[in-house]
Amino acid sequence: MSFFRPVKIFLIIAFAIVFFLGDITSTFSYKRESEKNIHSYGPRSFAHKLNNSVSDYQGTAAIDSIFSEFLIRHDIKGASVAVTKKGKLVYARGLGYANYLDSTETAPWNLFRIASVSKLITATAILKLAESGKLNLEDKVFGNTGWLNDPLFLNYTDKRIEDITVYHLLTHTSGWNHKRYDPVFGPLVVAGRYRKKQAVDITDLIRFTLERKLDFNPGSKYSYSNTGYCILGEIIERASGMPYEDYVQFTLLHPLGIYNMRIGKSFPEEMPAEEVMYYVNGKLCLYPSYDGSGLRVPLQYGGNDIELLGPAGGWIASAPELAKLIVALDGFSSHPDILSKHSVRLMTRHNKSINQLLGWRGNDGRGTWWRTGTLTGTAALIMRFNNDTNWVILLNTTSSKKSRVHNEMSKAIYRCMGQVKDWPSFDLFSI
Numbered sequence: 001m002s003f004f005r006p007v008k009i010f011l012i013i014a015f016a017i018v019f020f021l022g023d024i025t026s027t028f029s030y031k032r033e034s035e036k037n038i039h040s041y042g043p044r045s046f047a048h049k050l051n052n053s054v055s056d057y058q059g060t061a062a063i064d065s066i067f068s069e070f071l072i073r074h075d076i077k078g079a080s081v082a083v084t085k086k087g088k089l090v091y092a093r094g095l096g097y098a099n100y101l102d103s104t105e106t107a108p109w110n111l112f113r114i115a116s117v118s119k120l121i122t123a124t125a126i127l128k129l130a131e132s133g134k135l136n137l138e139d140k141v142f143g144n145t146g147w148l149n150d151p152l153f154l155n156y157t158d159k160r161i162e163d164i165t166v167y168h169l170l171t172h173t174s175g176w177n178h179k180r181y182d183p184v185f186g187p188l189v190v191a192g193r194y195r196k197k198q199a200v201d202i203t204d205l206i207r208f209t210l211e212r213k214l215d216f217n218p219g220s221k222y223s224y225s226n227t228g229y230c231i232l233g234e235i236i237e238r239a240s241g242m243p244y245e246d247y248v249q250f251t252l253l254h255p256l257g258i259y260n261m262r263i264g265k266s267f268p269e270e271m272p273a274e275e276v277m278y279y280v281n282g283k284l285c286l287y288p289s290y291d292g293s294g295l296r297v298p299l300q301y302g303g304n305d306i307e308l309l310g311p312a313g314g315w316i317a318s319a320p321e322l323a324k325l326i327v328a329l330d331g332f333s334s335h336p337d338i339l340s341k342h343s344v345r346l347m348t349r350h351n352k353s354i355n356q357l358l359g360w361r362g363n364d365g366r367g368t369w370w371r372t373g374t375l376t377g378t379a380a381l382i383m384r385f386n387n388d389t390n391w392v393i394l395l396n397t398t399s400s401k402k403s404r405v406h407n408e409m410s411k412a413i414y415r416c417m418g419q420v421k422d423w424p425s426f427d428l429f430s431i
Contacts, residue, residue: 043259045258045259045260045321046257046320047108047109047320050109051107052093052094054428055093059420059423060083060420060422062415062420063083063416064093064095066412070409070412071096074408075399076397077096078094078095078097078276078397079094079095079394079396080106080112080392081319081391081393082108082322082391082392083323083392084326084327084389086332086334087327088427088429089324089427091424092320092428093108094106094110098110098276100277101277106276106396108318109260109274109318109320110274110276111260111272111274111275111318112275112318112319113306113313113314113315113316113373113375113380114315114316114322114373114378114380115313115373115374115378115379116312116361116372117322117371117373117380118229118309118311118312118313118373119359119371120329121315121325121359122359124252124329124338124339124347124359125251125252126166126236126358127339127343128252128339129239131339131343135166136166137165138166138167140162140164141164141165141166141168141169141174141231146164147166147238148234152207156211158213161210163175163219165218165219169228169231169232170232170358171356171357171358172355173219173223174218174223174225175216176212176225177216177223178224178226179223183205183208183227184230184309185304187290187308188288188290190205193208199290199308201308202230202233202308205230209231226309226312226313229312229313232311233310233312236311244310244311245262252338257324258321258325260318260321261316261325263306263310264306264307264315265307266290266304266305267297267302278300278301278397280299280376280377280397281398285298288303289302290303290304290305290308291305298376304375313373320392320429322382322392323390324429326384326392331344331345332388350365359371367384367385367386368383368386370410374406376398377396379403379406379409381406383413393409393413
């Protein structure tokens with residue numbers, strides 16, 4: 001059978017060896033086919049010119065010290081930190097190891113899974129389409145007049161589904177309570193529903209979701225939904241006439257000089273050589289592979305379908321390139337934004353009673369915005385401060401703190417901000 005490829009058989013043996021040797025980290029390492037073609041994806045990115053020495057600067061030495069201590073304290077194998085000040089990239093450093101087992105150090109250009117930071121990208125794409133008149137945030141998603149009105153998507157019993165708008169998906173208020181179950185993280189359940197023996201696709205995911213009745217009226221309550229953002233990716237394809245990833249790259253990223261951000265892959269043999277390896281502290285656990293092959297794999301290497309997660313959590317990026325995107329979304333006059341002022345305000349609207357943010361995760365009402373991301377083996381944090389400073393931190397390890405590690409990351413940022421008094425005048429975006 002096709003799933004018994006030699007490399008997959010090798011992985012099973014490797015997992016068993018790691019397990020019986022008592023290794024406490026859910027990881028493995030081997031040469032990836034793409035390693036011969038490092039930095040070969042599309043036009044050359046500015047990030048590929050960066051190495052760790054470019055951030056050697058006396059004024060920011062405290063950042064090196066604070067985050068090196070952070071990695072040790074939380075047993076993080078590797079991290080990447082990028083800081084912008086007034087639209088300039090003033091710090092970009094890889095810390096620890098991109099591959100812990102062969103001691104490959106992290107570089108600024110290394111790619112990381114950014115998990116739910118992907119939602120910020122998807123929300124930006126939706127607003128870009130809205131600005132161009134290709135859709136409206138109040139457009140219906142389902143029903144005969146909705147964006148997704150295929151016959152396959154009309155077989156639902158809860159008529160309230162026809163009230164769901166694009167805005168409801170953006171704000172996690174569509175009406176499904178995904179605290180109980182978010183089907184994008186149960187691809188084998190979805191596959192079983194339709195008797196599929198291979199990986200499910202977005203059509204399967206949408207059909208499965210529509211078979212569930214709503215838990216509350218659209219717009220009335222907040223319930224964080226990865227599946228909702230996957231559905232937004234399908235709407236982007238239909239409104240733009242382009243594949244979701246292509247639209248984001250050609251319309252948002254490439255005009256900014258960002259060429260290496262893309263949707264990631266699930267299995268390590270599919271990953272680009274620039275991408276870090278991912279680690280989980282604790283006992284090795286194996287899970288059924290998302291693709292229906294029957295193999296048991298670490299959760300970070302095939303337990304989740306990264307491509308299906310795409311618009312909700314599947315993007316990979318280097319910290320400097322992600323920082324360049326944030327500079328184009330932060331609303332500061334030091335650098336032009338890719339969205340109108342109205343759209344930026346709409347994305348970051350502060351309301352204590354109900355979360356109305358689009359793509360962003362939080363806004364303290366005083367100019368600090370943030371976006372977090374968490375998947376097994378990775379964590380990401382973006383923070384935008386009202387002094388025209390942005391921070392991007394990417395980790396390649398799940399610590400014992402799990403999603404609470406974002407609080408520790410933000411504490412480290414505040415410590416750095418309290419100690420760094422002198423920012424460099426150079427701009428690493430232009431190196």
